[in-house]
Amino acid sequence: DAKTTQPNSMESNEEEPVHLPCNHSTISGTDYIHWYRQLPSQGPEYVIHGLTSNVNNRMASLAIAEDRKSSTLILHRATLRDAAVYYCILKGNRDDKIIFGKGTRLHILP
């Protein structure tokens, strides 16, 4: 099963950009990179996903390395409401187990 590696925690100042890294050295060619986040006392929510090219949406940007062995979720201007656990997962077009890992706990300092 393809796995991802993320730092346990990160800290950032409010209104600053945040770069959350994810390593996925065993990614296969058809695996999409998905990011979810879980705010306190809530279920996870979808943030963004991509395959090869960088992606942008209203919540964040996803930068994918050329060799696809790593990616970075970018929050352009962090707010206190962005404090959450961020999960990076791989999802292919096959019946494999979905592995969330422990994620990165992001702390935002006012």
Add this chain to the structure above:
Amino acid sequence: KAGVTQTPRYLIKTRGQQVTLSCSPISGHRSVSWYQQTPGQGLQFLFEYFSETQRNKGNFPGRFSGRQFSNSRSEMNVSTLELGDSALYLCASSRLNYRGQETQYFGPGTRLLVL
């Protein structure tokens, strides 16, 4: 559009009992996945159902089972509860099988406490 709903939200059971949790997916979604979340193990995949068939299964003992109905609603059952089954059980739905570009939408979870 209503989100994923889970009932009950909180539950207290004792060891040896069984429990059934319910999940109603977003209207039009045909896939339902279940996850267990504990402080020690994080978010772990239990199983996925699509069109009333289990399509994918995580590494959990046979005490954990589920099913999906023709209206896509799903139930998960845990028999012979153990203390270690205390957790937040999350349900997520997606339009189709959770593959590739599909995204999942999570419910608020059912918090189960086993005494």
